Amino acid sequence: MRPNLTTTFHDTVSRCFADVLETMLGRTVRIMILDILETNGISHTKISEEFSRVFEVLAKSFGASSRVVQHKTIAEVYREYSQKIDFGFYDKLDERLSLLRVKVIRSRLFPRHAGQEDTST
Numbered sequence: 001m002r003p004n005l006t007t008t009f010h011d012t013v014s015r016c017f018a019d020v021l022e023t024m025l026g027r028t029v030r031i032m033i034l035d036i037l038e039t040n041g042i043s044h045t046k047i048s049e050e051f052s053r054v055f056e057v058l059a060k061s062f063g064a065s066s067r068v069v070q071h072k073t074i075a076e077v078y079r080e081y082s083q084k085i086d087f088g089f090y091d092k093l094d095e096r097l098s099l100l101r102v103k104v105i106r107s108r109l110f111p112r113h114a115g116q117e118d119t120s121t
Helices: 005-025 027-039 051-080 093-107
Strands: none
Touching (some): 005 027, 005 051, 005 093, 051 093
């Protein structure tokens, strides 16, 4: 059975988050950050569902620089869904991610990496 659009969206956010971490900070730091999240009760499979909390935890560990990771992650998710990045660094990023999720489900959008294989909701 194919995953639904919501699952695909969550998987896409988690993958983009991991990709941004590895690109910006390297594999070792990505693994360390995922361990920090795990220690705080956020498994790698729940990153998208607990996105706000992820960045609360990261802000405690890395300060305001965690916002760069958050912004880049959301921008990458927008690119995956071929959507215009019409928000800035200081916008309400959690809100932008929520709006994209609604649009993805409502318009039945698929991320670039998944193609058009998912047709269920």
